[in-house]
Amino acid sequence: MNVWLVAATVLLVALLLPFWLLARAPRIDALVALELVSAVVTLVLAGLSLVSGFVFARFMERRV
Numbered sequence: 001m002n003v004w005l006v007a008a009t010v011l012l013v014a015l016l017l018p019f020w021l022l023a024r025a026p027r028i029d030a031l032v033a034l035e036l037v038s039a040v041v042t043l044v045l046a047g048l049s050l051v052s053g054f055v056f057a058r059f060m061e062r063r064v
Contacts, residue, residue: 011044 021033 011040015040 001039013031018033018037022030025033
């Protein structure tokens with residue numbers, strides 16, 4: 001099992017409840033769920049950006 005697959009599965013499971021609240025809850029609760037989802041997605045994308053920058057630098061180092 002790949003560590004990235006495990007991390008993606010954990011994040012997907014963690015976001016199931018907020019997505020369910022977005023569809024079923026009253027508007028104020030749905031707004032809170034939307035804010036939670038956007039914060040989690042922003043953190044994940046920031047982490048992926050950092051890691052991908054390191055990987056790109058590593059590949060460029062090999063070519064120079």
